[in-house]
Amino acid sequence: MNKPLILVVEDDKAIRKLITTTLETQGYLYETAETGVASLLKAANAQPDIIILDLGLPDMEGVDIIKKVREWSKVPIIVVSARSENQDKVDALDAGADDYLTKPFYVDELLARLRVSLRRIQYEQDRPMRDSTIFLNGNLKIDYAAGCAWLNGEAIHLTPIEYKLLCLLARHVGKVLTHNFILHEIWGNYSSDIPALRVFMATLRKKIEKSDSDFKYIQTHIGIGYRMLRVTDS
Ligand code: CA
Secondary structure (H helix, E strand, O other), rough: OOOOOOEEOOOHHHHHHHHHHHHHOOOOOOOOOOOOOOOOOOOHHOOOOEEEOEEOOOOEEHHHHHHHOOOOOOOOOOEEEEEOHHHHHHHHHHHHHOEEEEEEOOOHHHHHHHHHHHHHHHHHHHHHHHOOOOEEOEEEEEOOOOOOEEOEEEEEEOOOOHHHHHHHHOOOOOEEEEEEHHHHHHHHHOOOOHHHHHHHHHHHHHHOOOOOOOOEEEEEEOEEEEEEEEEEEE
């Protein structure tokens, strides 16, 4: 993540200054808003990574701001409020706030809560990568993280280039990849050696289509390129 942008919604000038100064020293970017209306505009326009929200604003109830933001955004909202009643906390959290800090607060604690929210954002952002570390297609399995491939539960012994080819086809399963695209992805800018590609593709095939009854994972498109077929009926 680049420098996180924090929207500070606070009508008390001294507290706003305290928070923004703290954020600045920690390398965060920030925007400020002093009213509910301004905070909603800033939330929509600046697309902050986190919102720090005071509940007692001159024009709107903080809980209503939370509800409005939640209509279109999952941005973490940390409430910083002088209201210390349990009911206020429950109302804010029920409306969609992620965290609640009571004034007066320790700056260190606010920073710790910010870090918690940022870790959560990072976790969400990394999810697609985590979820896609295992590729499954029929009897073929690739563990991208481990750098291994299996057929029918048995490890396939591939050369580095064969493995790269297999992963490339798998990542684009169902799509035809042109010779030039594959050459560029595997060998970089300087190769136009289609005969070499054919050789590697043939040896890869032998390893994943051992017998005639094996599913033909790789389809040749003559004069164009190759495609990995998706096994839909096994
Ligand atoms: Ca206030």
